[in-house]
Amino acid sequence: MKKNTSGPRFKALLKKANITTTEFAVFWSTEAQNIHNWYTRGVPAYRMEEVARILSVNSHWLKTGEGPKDASTLRVLDQAGNTFDAQAIRGVYTVIEAIDVELPCYKETAIPGTNKTHVVKDPEHSIRLPRSHLESLEIKPADAICIHMIGNSMSERIEDGSTLAIDRGLTQIIDGEIYAIEHDGMLRIKYLHRMPGNALRLRSHNKAEYPDEIFRAEQIEEQSIQVLGWVFWWSTLNKRRPQVPFLS
Missing domain, CATH: 2.10.109.10 (Umud Fragment, subunit A)
Incomplete structure (x- = not known):
C-alpha cells in the first residue's frame, strides 16, 4: 500500500488557490486547526476522495504524488448541495465560501x-x-x-x-x-x-x-x-x- 504523503501537495493546492484553512474548514464543519494538521499528517484516508474532488485533482496523485494530477470531474457539491467550479478553486480563488x-x-x-x-x-x-x-x-x-x-x-x-x-x-x-x-x-x-x-x-x-x-x-x-x-x-x-x- 502506497504511503499517504498528501500533506505538502494539499498545502500547495490551497496556497495556489489562495484558500485559507479557515475557508476550507467550512466545507467540513470543523475547526481550521484540524485542516492545518493535514499539512503534516496528510489528508485522512476517509476524506481523500472528497478532498480530491473539491480541489479537482486525481485522488491517487494527491495521496502519493504519482500518476496524472488532473481529475476529469470539475463540478462538485458542498455539504449544502451547492455546485462549485472546482477548477476555479485551483486557480485564482473566486469561489464563495459555502456560508x-x-x-x-x-x-x-x-x-x-x-x-x-x-x-x-x-x-x-x-x-x-x-x-x-x-x-x-x-x-x-x-x-x-x-x-x-x-x-x-x-x-x-x-x-x-x-x-x-x-x-x-x-x-x-x-x-x-x-x-x-x-x-x-x-x-x-x-x-x-x-x-x-x-x-x-x-x-x-x-x-x-x-x-x-x-x-x-x-x-x-x-x-x-x-x-x-x-x-x-x-x-x-x-x-x-x-x-x-x-x-x-
Whole structure:
C-alpha cells in the first residue's frame, strides 16, 4: 500500500488557490486547526476522495504524488448541495465560501442617445451576504440582487448611498413594506400601499420633503411602474469620521 504523503501537495493546492484553512474548514464543519494538521499528517484516508474532488485533482496523485494530477470531474457539491467550479478553486480563488452568497448589483443608467434611464446589471460590482440571512427569510439566492440608494427620500431610515438587497421573488405588494420599483426607467425605493381600484401609493420615510404619491391603475401602466422586489437588507456607511477632542 502506497504511503499517504498528501500533506505538502494539499498545502500547495490551497496556497495556489489562495484558500485559507479557515475557508476550507467550512466545507467540513470543523475547526481550521484540524485542516492545518493535514499539512503534516496528510489528508485522512476517509476524506481523500472528497478532498480530491473539491480541489479537482486525481485522488491517487494527491495521496502519493504519482500518476496524472488532473481529475476529469470539475463540478462538485458542498455539504449544502451547492455546485462549485472546482477548477476555479485551483486557480485564482473566486469561489464563495459555502456560508456566503454573492449577489449581483443593478443600477440606474442612461440609455445612449436618449434622455431616459433604465435599470441594468452592473458587471463591475457585487456584494456578499451570509447565506443564513437569505435562508432565514426563505429567499432563493437566484432571486436576490443589490442596488444602491439614490437620494434622501428614505432618510433617516435608509441613507443616500446605502447598499440594499432585494428579493425579486416577492413582488406582491404587502402594505407598508419597502420595495424597489422601476418607474419609467428610474430606480426608486418606497413604502408601497395598495389603494382601491388597483391604485398604488408610494410613501417616503422622509415625508417632510417627499409627500405621498398615488397612481391610478392606468397611470401605473402608462408610466411603466414595475415592482422589482422587496427590500430585505440594507447597510449604511457613516459619511464622516468624528473629530477626537482635546488632541495635543
